[in-house]
Amino acid sequence: MRCGYCPQQKLIDTYSRDYPKDDKSLTLYKFLACLTNIPKDVRIDFAGFSEPFCNYNIIKMIRYANSYGFKIGIYTTLFNFPIDRIGCIEDIKFDRFVIHLKKNFKLQKHKDQFKTNLKILVDSKIDLSYVAIDGVPEDYLDIIDKGINKVELISRAGNLKEMVKNNDVGSCFKSKGFSQNVLLPNGMVYLCCMDYRLKHCLGDLLKTNYNKLTRDSHYELCRKCEFYKTK
Numbered sequence: 001m002r003c004g005y006c007p008q009q010k011l012i013d014t015y016s017r018d019y020p021k022d023d024k025s026l027t028l029y030k031f032l033a034c035l036t037n038i039p040k041d042v043r044i045d046f047a048g049f050s051e052p053f054c055n056y057n058i059i060k061m062i063r064y065a066n067s068y069g070f071k072i073g074i075y076t077t078l079f080n081f082p083i084d085r086i087g088c089i090e091d092i093k094f095d096r097f098v099i100h101l102k103k104n105f106k107l108q109k110h111k112d113q114f115k116t117n118l119k120i121l122v123d124s125k126i127d128l129s130y131v132a133i134d135g136v137p138e139d140y141l142d143i144i145d146k147g148i149n150k151v152e153l154i155s156r157a158g159n160l161k162e163m164v165k166n167n168d169v170g171s172c173f174k175s176k177g178f179s180q181n182v183l184l185p186n187g188m189v190y191l192c193c194m195d196y197r198l199k200h201c202l203g204d205l206l207k208t209n210y211n212k213l214t215r216d217s218h219y220e221l222c223r224k225c226e227f228y229k230t231k
Helices: 008-018 028-035 058-067 083-088 108-122 220-224
Strands: 044-046 072-076 096-100 129-132 170-172 188-190 201-204 228-230
Touching: 028 058, 044 058, 058 072, 058 083, 083 108
Parallel strands: 044 072, 072 096, 096 129
Antiparallel strands: 170 228, 188 201
């Protein structure tokens, strides 16, 4: 699913150019192999560059990660959500399960399906949170059982709009030690969910333990990011 907040075409173009023969979707085999290189104190977030429920094996991945003792976060627009399999994950205590409340849909049937899925999830045992980026959709307020986190649209580190480079000394206040990374389908790990042009590769999680991935003291991408704060 593509939306104005996630410049996925930049990711598609770069990944296809840099890894033309590699998997376009993370396989269950590679996911499980990567889990063996991740310490248990690292939370597994199903989010990042794209909609997690577009992966065919997402439910199995969630259940495996949970059975191995990892904390789990979900960030989703509910696009392609397998509502008939909600019982497979309803017993999991998610650390976060965040639903992006999309306001504008190109087709009415997509909005109707979203509302149907949202109602079923609200009635489930899963503890949900909500975020609205393009304004609070008022027609969901009769469904949602708690407050909505309102978020302003940002540049995604200069990927959505040009940003002036900040040359002052600083750091990311969202990810201490640059540990909020993104795993690609081929096992390569990139800096964060702002790195849509894949500029900062930390290593191969299929071959390297998560704690031994290469992390620098600063990155050029950060200097155009709203989450970069000067000291």
